[in-house]
């Protein structure tokens with residue numbers, strides 16, 4: 148005798164997507180979350196899903212000829228929970244349009260299939276519904292997944308079959324950094340700025356006026372130091388000014404130069420981001436942040452300073468006009 152809990156646990160190893168199945172019965176909109184969905188046949192185009200006989204909606208689905216299956220996107224977990232909650236108005240606050248036979252259609256899903264009920268089969272404590280697909284729509288959205296009783300997201304493609312150096316994290320991070328910043332570093336060099344000048348002026352652009360030692364504090368983990376000679380050179384070039392009490396700020400020309408470089412860096416970044424979907428970008432940021440947090444734990448003080456500099460460099464907008472004063 149198979150234990151129901153053991154069976155459920157073992158079946159949970161089969162990762163699935165998540166769908167919402169909707170229909171309209173006697174003028175009433177009906178819907179529920181289902182991960183029993185699967186493809187059946189391409190010709191004719193058939194799909195299936197199963198509904199618990201104890202569902203409050205079993206009579207409705209036994210009596211309608213049309214339903215729609217929506218494959219949910221990774222950002223639709225809340226919608227999945229809403230449609231899995233019995234006894235509530237599942238369509239409250241949900242933006243829908245109406246399809247054939249008044250079937251409510253949800254928007255912004257990963258894919259949607261409008262079906263005609265082709266067959267119904269008894270399946271123990273469930274009824275299996277087979278639908279013939281009459282209309283479909285799909286998007287590039289990353290799908291929501293369900294695995295071992297929890298929502299999940301698609302993992303990154305495996306890197307195993309890439310060349311050896313493309314699996315070396317140091318190499319990947321360093322190469323990405325250099326490729327992202329190559330152009331802007333070359334432009335900075337043309338304007339007579341070394342890498343440390345560029346870094347230090349970025350700190351001043353974002354953070355506003357600061358003493359040399361404060362700027363050097365921010366450069367801490369990079370191993371770079373901005374010297375009095377560097378400062379004098381940039382003051383002579385008209386890019387920075389220093390007050391009597393040693394506070395360094397950007398001049399108008401310094402500010403314009405840095406904003407130009409900043410805009411160029413942002414343009415390169417935004418071009419590079421086109422390689423990813425919004426969800427992938429989110430994952431990339433989250434993985435890199437996770438890496439930084441781990442490194443931060445290993446060298447808490449140094450990395451915190453480094454992050455401060457990186458934040459200054461990565462902020463979406465240059466500092467507001469007037470923040471120098």
Ligand SMILES: Cc1cc2nc3c(=O)[nH]c(=O)nc-3n(C[C@H](O)[C@H](O)[C@H](O)COP(=O)(O)O)c2cc1C
Pocket residue numbers: 165178179180181182183184196197198199201202203204205227228230231232233234293
């Ligand atoms: C991820 C997930 C998948 C589900 N899959 C199914 C399913 O395939 N069939 C089913 O009958 N119930 C499934 N359920 C449960 C129903 O969504 C839930 O019982 C719903 O409230 C049923 O609606 P009703 O009782 O209001 O008719 C699932 C729930 C979740 C969260």
